Amino acid sequence: MAIRISINNLKPGMKLAKPILNESGIVLIAEGTELSTASIQRLMTMGLSSVVIEGKRTQPKPKEVLLRELDMRFRKAENEELMKFLKEITIEHIEELYK
Numbered sequence: 537m538a539i540r541i542s543i544n545n546l547k548p549g550m551k552l553a554k555p556i557l558n559e560s561g562i563v564l565i566a567e568g569t570e571l572s573t574a575s576i577q578r579l580m581t582m583g584l585s586s587v588v589i590e591g592k593r594t595q596p597k598p599k600e601v602l603l604r605e606l607d608m609r610f611r612k613a614e615n616e617e618l619m620k621f622l623k624e625i626t627i628e629h630i631e632e633l634y635k
Contacts, residue, residue: 537592543584546576554588599634603627 538553548571556565556579564582565575571589579587597605606626613619 537590538588539591540586540588542586543576543579546571546579546587546589548573548576551590552587553590556582556584556587596633599630602630606630 541550550571552565552567552569552571555563555567558564565579569575571579606623610619610623
């Protein structure tokens with residue numbers, strides 16, 4: 537199983553589940569490569585936002601916790617129409633995830 541993870545959350549010892557390619561499709565870092573501090577720094581300088589690593593997602597938070605956290609995040613912007621719209625879309629997304 538593989539998951540996409542932010543470059544900022546990479547840790548030494550993680551393994552790439554997909555190769556890192558340049559614009560021409562040439563492999564820069566091969567699939568299965570175990571990341572080191574140096575290779576993580578290299579990925580950061582490449583301007584990548586995320587990579588796919590081997591592993592599985594951790595247990596998701598319960599839906600009720602996510603909805604409570606969402607309420608807290610949008611509390612200061614409850615009267616703004618755009619923010620209400622964004623919150624509604626996010627609630628719909630969370631509800632879909634937990635069907």
